[in-house]
Amino acid sequence: xxxxxxxxxxxxxxxxxxxxxxxxxxxxxxxxxxxxxxxxxxxxxxxxxxxxxxxxxxxxxxxxxxxxxxxxxxxxxxxxxxxxxxxxxxxxxxxxxxxxxxxxxxxxxxxxxxxxxxxxxxxxxxxxxxxxxxxxxxxxxxxxxxxxxxxxxxxxxxxxxxxxxxxxxxxxxxxxxxxxxxxxxxxxxxxxxxxxxxxxxxxxxxxxxxxxxxxxxxxxxxxxxxxxx
Numbered sequence: 001x002x003x004x005x006x007x008x009x010x011x012x013x014x015x016x017x018x019x020x021x022x023x024x025x026x027x028x029x030x031x032x033x034x035x036x037x038x039x040x041x042x043x044x045x046x047x048x049x050x051x052x053x054x055x056x057x058x059x060x061x062x063x064x065x066x067x068x069x070x071x072x073x074x075x076x077x078x079x080x081x082x083x084x085x086x087x088x089x090x091x092x093x094x095x096x097x098x099x100x101x102x103x104x105x106x107x108x109x110x111x112x113x114x115x116x117x118x119x120x121x122x123x124x125x126x127x128x129x130x131x132x133x134x135x136x137x138x139x140x141x142x143x144x145x146x147x148x149x150x151x152x153x154x155x156x157x158x159x160x161x162x163x164x165x166x167x168x169x170x171x172x173x174x175x176x177x178x179x180x181x182x183x184x185x186x187x188x189x190x191x192x193x194x195x196x197x198x199x200x201x202x203x204x205x206x207x208x209x210x211x212x213x214x215x216x217x218x219x220x221x222x223x224x225x226x227x228x229x
Contacts, residue, residue, distance in 0.1 A: 012048045019045060019083065028090040032098040037089030040105040044082035047112075051075025054120060071119045078112035137175040139185045143192055144170035153199045154207070162211045163195075169218055174225040184221045188214060 023038050055072040085108060089101050147167040154160045177185060191214045198206035 008052045009049060012045060012052075015048075015079075015083075016042065016045045019086075022087070023090060026090070029094045031093045033089050033096045033101045034093040036098065036101045036105055037086035037093070040109065041083055041086030043109065044079045044086075044112075048075055048079055051116070054116070071116055071123065074112060074115045074119055078108070078115075082108055082112075137177070139177050139189070140170060140173060140175040143185075143188060144173075144175075146192055146196070150195060150199060153196075154204075156204050159204050159207055159211075162208060166211050166214060169215060173218060173222050176225070178225070180224050181221050184217060184224070188217055188221070191217065 019041055023034075023041075028034055051072055051074070055069065055075070082105070085104060089096065089105075144167065147163065147170050150163045151160055151167060154163055191210050195207055195210045195214070198204075198210060
């Protein structure tokens with residue numbers, strides 16, 4: 001994103017030069033309306049640096065930067081509309097009342113500011129929810145990965161089949177944890193660790209016993225997850 005941001009700054013500088021050349025090279029009447037159009041046009045151009053920063057540079061990761069694109073779109077939309085308004089004000093500077101130009105330009109910058117704030121708040125909330133979801137599925141995903149490894153550790157065909165079924169149960173279980181499932185997940189973690197210990201010791205009877213307990217506990221957890229929805 002760094003090189004793209006530099007290119008954005010260069011394009012912004014070019015727009016400023018072109019806009020200024022048009023404003024002062026053409027024979028526009030430099031009335032109050034003209035200066036309002038020029039000032040607000042420059043603000044729109046210079047503000048693109050802020051839009052680029054808040055859209056991409058402030059993103060903490062790739063996904064956050066991706067969610068910044070709607071903010072960048074607002075900036076580009078604001079720039080296009082404001083430059084168009086400024087050019088119209090240059091042309092009508094001889095007869096357009098100053099108060100109309102002031103109100104229109106102020107409304108434009110206000111809409112851009114409100115839209116940017118709203119989009120940034122939405123981006124932060126989406127990123128926050130993504131992080132929360134990753135944290136909420138961490139426990140079950142870890143147990144699923146652990147039980148999958150048990151299949152290769154076991155040489156007994158019947159027990160291996162049970163372990164494969166246990167891994168499948170975790171795979172198709174609701175991965176999202178909640179306050180209601182924390183206690184059961186702590187118990188599941190303990191039982192799964194006991195299976196691992198029993199496998200290392202070669203105690204297949206204990207493995208089979210713990211598998212039954214894990215399945216029962218996991219089924220109860222899934223029931224609680226369904227009731228909570």
